[in-house]
Amino acid sequence: MKKYIAALASVALLATAPLGLGGYEISVLLMILFYVILALGLDLVTGYCGQFSFATGAFYGIGAYTAAIMNRDLGTSIWLHLPAGAIVAGSFGLMLGIPALRLTGHFLAIVTIAFQTIMYLAISQWTSFTGGQVGLSLRGTDPLRIFGIELFELGTLKSYYWMTLAVTASCVLIAWRLVNSRLGREWIAIRDDETLASAVGLNTTFGKLTAFVAYAALAGIAGVLTAHSLRGVTPDDFTIWISATVVAMMVLGGRGTFVGPIIGAILLALLPEFLGRYAEYKMVIYGVVLVVGMTFVPEGLVGRFRRSTAR
């Protein structure tokens, strides 16, 4: 019960936040929401299902470029891009999940890094389709219309923020339902002992593939939201350093916990704002967070907190 009240309170707080904030603060909040989706998605596949992935940036980029390319060629709006981005990124997730069936640990990590690199090379060099290094720009976001009646308009930053908050809250809810379903427990079983999981009759193939697809689809949704928020996409927004940032968020907060990656995303996304003129050091700090976190608190902040309160 406490959990639901806390969740509702934080959504309510976030929903009323823009009323008292300026444009810059709202963009920071938007960025935090994108990272919450990314870190939570990665937690599904790495934290719960135990499969490494350093390709978050690639799926994020696939979602963003799906939105940008559909917007350019078909003139569609964000309401179609959200499901489309999730589906396209999810299909690529399935593609990456297939090698994951046979690979574990370091081999899988290498394949995901290779996938991330190939994706980056593809979007930065296939100029006729993706705009190359220059990237693509998106037209302004259309209001939501049903039968010609305008339900919700997204022209302003605040309304875009509320829409993003609603989408993020739905993603968190979906992830929460997945983790607490039979499927989520299958993921945990695969992480803890794959041989045992298949020996008691679990379909580990299905389990791993669904984890990869859920992860990729969530990253794709974050990509669509980001593309529309920035009104454009460039390849350098979707490098391996995005993947590194998201891994750092998950590790800092706590792998395999639900609130951990959310807290990690909030902390590390806010960090550059507090660094001021030292903001250029943020990637160095993320790297150090990964090393120090993995060495001294491998279970993450939330995991450490739970262990100390459990005693």
Added chain:
Amino acid sequence: MDLLLQYLANGIVTGSTYVLVAVGLTLIFGILGVVNFAHGEFYMIGGYAGILAINVMHLAVLPAILLVLAVAACVGLGAEVILHRPMKNRDATSSIVSSFGLAVALQNAALIVMGPQPQRLNLDASKMPLLSDLPTEIGPVFLPHQRMLIPLTTVVLIAALYVVLRYTWTGRSLRAMAQHATVARLCGVHVERVALVTFATGAALAGIAGMLMSSVFLVYPIVGNMIALKAFTVVILGGMGNVAGAAGAGILLGVIESLTSAYISNSMRDIVGFVIVIGVLLLRPNGLFGKAVERS
């Protein structure tokens, strides 16, 4: 035909650097079980150390090589303390995340200190004793001294490594660790020292590769990303932990890349290796020459 020979020679030159980087990587994995994603950063640091030694301090080639070896070996010792020592009693996957973090930190530190612009090492290998006597044209193949230095150094270093591994006590303890860590420890192998030696050797080899390549290509803060991926490709093709396999696969990858960029398309050059490695892993999940893992 003449062009083909030239492409083969170019492939062997780049392949030699892959060998230098990959042999260190495969040693660290084979002996310590650490998957070092920060290995490309040893290459990057070697490149910048070379620039410091030659462009700034104006050292001759041989002292410069020694300086780079020393700097890279020290970085390797530091990496051992960060990546291996605290993780010894944990499962192997812990080092994946922490070495990835170390790579990100080192790359971005280099970006702040050295700036993003690529730099060239002004190495004039044609004035080196011994080397300057060699002809730069062998039949139809043209190979400047700068490039010639790369495979020659690789052969010398790999031969030296082989002799050390085969005939010295340090080498024997390294091989013992690779075969069975617990039994090696029981027989009195000094595990801490083996770990330090392994990391220092791996880093020194990668550092030399970085220095030699920076006189032909350029060095920049994120150069290690691509090199590390190439080295992983080579290590997987050669079998994780297999030094001779890595040497063969490194040359092979260099030649394949050179032929791809010559006959197919230059933009496919960097992708072809990954395609091969994903294909190999799909068919043989333990690598081309890898042993099957024991089932629990």
